[in-house]
Amino acid sequence: MSEELLQRDLIKNPDKIGTWNFYNIGSTTVKTLKSANIIRNIDYGKDIDQKKIDALITKEKDIIAIIEYKSPRNFNTEYKKNKAINQEINVAKQLNTKLMIATDTKETLWINVLTGNTIKDENGKDFKYLFDYKDTKLFDVINNIIHSINSNNDRILPKKLIDPTDLSKQIWQDVWSVSGATPENCLYTFVELFIFKYLSDLNILKGDFNFYELLKKYSKNEENYVLQHYADIIRPKIKELFPAGIDKTTIINGTIFVSKEQKAIDGYGTVFRKVLEKFNNYGKLEYIDYDFKSKLFESFLKESISKKNWGQYFTPIKVVRAINEMAYSELREGIVICDPACGVGKFPLEFIKENIRKFFFIKDNKIECKIKIVGFDKGFDKDEQKTIILAKANMLIYFCDIIKENPEYTKEFANLFNETFTLKTNSILGTLSEPIENMYDLILTNPPYVTSGSSNLKEEILKDINLKNYFKINSLGVEGLFMEWIVRALKPSGKAFVILPDGIFNRKYDKNLRKFILDNCYIDAIISLPIKTFFTTPKKTYILAITKKNNLSDTQISPVFTYLCSEIGESRDINRFDIEQDDLKKAVKLFNLFKGNKEYFSEINLDNRCKIQDISRFIDNIETQWIIEKDWTETEKAELGIIEKNKPISIFDFSNTINMIVDNVKEHQQLIDMYSLTETCEMTEKYIGGETGLFFVEKGNSKYTKKYMNKNKGVFPVYSSKTTDEGIIDYINTYDYDCECLTWTTDGTYVGTVFIRNGKFSMTTHCGALFLKDEFKNKISIKYLYAILNNILPLHKVGEGSNKRLGKELIEKIKIKIPIDNNGNYDMIKQEEIAEKYLKIEEIKKNIISELNIINNISVDIGLK
Known part of the structure; x- marks a missing residue:
């Protein structure tokens, strides 16, 4: 030796x-x-x-x-x-x-x-x-x-990447024609057979388990025998090479050709052979274009009649890559990356794809991992389990070079896939069932905002004291729950890049969520994506970038990067063609420059789509909205193409718009369901006016005629039966009252409408005022009285048509109910609770009307030329 x-x-x-x-x-x-x-x-x-x-x-x-x-x-x-x-x-x-x-x-x-x-x-x-x-x-x-190189070639050849999207469309037609299965199930069938061919081309499936050996069996055997051989011999071998994880999923699932009992389905042998032959004619699948998965989903989405749940996990690859580029500077050894609503795993897999060999390699007969990526998805329903299977199959493709070089380590790779992507089957809450805190360095995600059944999630949370204490914000919609989970799950100094619908940014009900985000995080960026960025919905969405604070007492002083995108580099129609304009790519480049020089970036910024906002803009508007479009004038937005002309939309887009409106109305229904669960309480009754009543009641002054008001113009409001503009009919140079009280309209179309007034004012005879007596102040909430009276006064209208009138004498004799506690004292807490409920219901009514009005402004292209 x-x-x-x-x-x-x-x-x-x-x-x-x-x-x-x-x-x-x-x-x-x-x-x-x-x-x-x-x-x-x-x-x-x-x-x-x-x-x-x-x-x-x-x-x-x-x-x-x-x-x-x-x-x-x-x-x-x-x-x-x-x-x-x-x-x-x-x-x-x-x-x-x-x-x-x-x-x-x-x-x-x-x-x-x-x-x-x-x-x-x-x-x-x-x-x-x-x-x-x-x-x-x-x-x-x-x-x-x-x-x-070979005996005829000295030249290094570029890898020819295969994109089997066209093949998938052909096979979809073959499978659909015999089974009538949904495009989703046709997709899962294609992916399983693709994995079978792929593992054979990588020489991982050998001998009797190999794709090409299976094809040879047709020369001597019937078609159903070959299909049964696949079911009996090959599928178990794939699962042996890549064992399932604790969630019982692996890189393949049951196909349309094979029953749950692992038997070949009668009559499918012919089309199974046809599919295999198309795979064979396509050639080897050694080098796969990473994009083909995303293109594959898009192709099947176009064929899908019911787009149930697809919007939850289909994120355009251009958006995925833009977010990953924004976060790329965070990639380092030891980092833990999470997507809590991972779908097919595109966010974490795209994020690491250029560095797979650097962070994952074989050492001492095991896979050494220098970073950790994790993705979760809900699998309470059997149909939901398929996305995790696709995520694991997707990961196999991303890791194909390492697997090809180390075919003997398939079980170790399977363990890595299983540790990376996990199906949450213990609860309908999925990822939300585990109250994780301070665990992840980086979160990249597009959480679901399909609202059907979201009230069920909140009911489930209320059953568990730990989850009830964890989800304290009581935000609206599934995306609100995910946002709270994301903030809590981030490590101090950890960053999140999240795609969110506009509701979180403009719903008054979600002011507590906005405050929670500001209290716990620094806002780095808000990027507006164009409507129809997502294939299955015209819903407006944004990219929110945040950094979790090291200490809750820290105060953000750095500005916020905001950007308006009109296009994302692809057409926002059913075709999804690449186009030249890509505002999102520009936004990413500018954001990465902004990160290095936040305080002075606005001085060098020349892009009119970009505005660097002081953090006070968001602090001051917690109660109302964070919609960044409002920071551009109508003229600016028109110049940038943000305001689109009212042109006809396709029937397909009209259908998606209706689906969006239905989802939004269901959000409101969820809130109404929550309010209906409010506990009852003891009540006492009091008259509105009179000697023992709650209020001193006064009528308006007849001197406030149009002529008088024209002669005495000033700054103090005069109220009447008008309900628009807060009931103000004019402004004069004097006033009769200076206090907090309630007013009501005594006649008119909206007789009995109540307003809260605070300050200097006067009123005409078409209006009356209610002044709470001193003995009831600090005992009875003015907001409660406002809510109750707005509910009951319209019921006491007298007369018909223009003779409807609700004067002082009538209103004084009306009784109202007031909550009391166990000791018979007025219950201020319960009053405030009821008042809040009323205000929210009124907001919901306005929002639903606004949603339905969208339809009135839509013109549908029915195909006439």
Whole structure:
């Protein structure tokens, strides 16, 4: 045995180039390398056994390349370089390697042993790349070379990436024609058979389990027999190679061709054969375009009649990549990345795809992970489980190069997939069922905002004291629950990039959620996405970027990056063609510049779509809205193309708009359901006026005629039976009252409408005022009285048509109910609760009317030319 091999422990612990072994030797003969089982123990030819090689790269005893080291003085002319090549090329041929490398450590020659010529780059020029076995990119460089060169080619070929989207459409038609299955289920069937062919092309499925061996069986067997063989033999083998995780999912699921009992379904053998033959005719699937999954979903979405739940996890790849680019500076060793509503896993997989080899590699017979990515999705319903299966299949494609080089580690890769993507099956809450805090460095997500059944989630939360204490904000909609989870789950200084619908930014009910975000996080950016960014909904959405505070007492002083996008680089119709205008790409570039110079960025910003806002803009508007479009004038928005002309929309878009409106109305229904659960309480009754009543009641003054008001113009309001403009009919230079009270309209179309007044005012005879007596102040809430009276006064209208009147004498005799506690005292807490409920119901009514009015402003293109 060679002393060199023993002294340097090269037999057991060679150096590594990727997954290959690297032996930098020089004093060891080929014979010794054979006896040490470093290379195959075969006859390589005459006189070769005593030959000494400077260095070699091996994979399982096969020689990938031999390396000839020369001193600079023996490598400084063309003659000397050619001599170095000729000296060793015959040895390389006899050792059955395709690649020879000659270097003086300053310059490297790459030789195709099969032709004796220097290797060319993709442009046909001599390949210039310095050989350094410690170079982390060297593995990919050599791997690409040996897959490109042959006896007829010296040129490095670009990897031909396969995009099987067209194939998937053909197969969808075949499967749908015999099964009538939904496009979603056709998709899952295609993906399973794609994985079968893919693993066969990677030579992971071998022998009787291989795709091509299955095809051969048609020559001697019936079609149903071949399908049953797939069900009995091949599917279990795939699950053996890639075992299921604790959620009982793996990279494949049941197909349309195979029943739950793992039996071939009668009558499907013919179409199964047809599908396999189309896969076979398509060619090998070794190098897959990462985008094909996203394109695949989009293709099936276009075919889908019912788009149930798809909007929850389909995020356009351009949006995914934009968000990942915004977050890319956070990528580092040791980071934990999460998508709590991962769908098919695109956010975390896209985020790491350029660095997979850097952060994941085989070491000591296991996969070493330098970062951690996790994704969760709900799987309480059986149909929901398919997205996690697709996420694991997706991850297999992203990790294909490492898997191809390490086919013996399929179980370890399966464990990685299972640890990365988890189906939450313990509760209808899914991810929300675990109250996680301070765990993740980075969250990238598009949480669901389909509101059907969201009230069920809140009811489930109320059953668990830990979840009830965790979800304290009581925000509206599923996205509100996810936003609260995201903020709590972030580590201090952790960052989140979240796609959210406009409701969180403009619903008055969600003011507590906005305050919660500001209290716990710094707002880094809000980017407005155009309507119809998402394929299945015209709902308005935004990208919210936040950083969690290290200390709740910290106050944000840095400004906020805001940007309005009109286009995202693809048409926002059913076709989704690439287009030139891509405002989102510009937004990302500017945001990354902004991060490095927040305080002074506005001074160099020349993009009219971008405004750098002081944080006070959001602090001051917690109660109302964070809609950033309001910070641009109508003229500015028109110039930027933000305001679109009222042009007809397609029937498809009209259908999606109706779905959006239905979802929004269901949000409001959820709130109403919550209010209906309010506990009852004891009540007492009091008259509105009179000696024992709550109020002093006064009528308006008849002197406030139109003529009088025209002569006495001023700044103090005069109220009448008018209900628009807060009931103000005019402004005069005097006033009758200066206090907080209630007024009501005594006649008119909206007789009995009540307002809260606070300050200086007067009123006409079409209006009356209610002044709460001192003995009831601080005992009875003016907001409560406002709410109750607005509910009951319209019921006491007298007369018909223009004779309806609710005068002082009538209103004083009306009784109202007031909550009392167990001791018979007025219950202020319950009063405030009821008043809040009334205000919310009124807000809901206005919002529903606003939603329905959208339809009045839509013109539908019915296809007439």
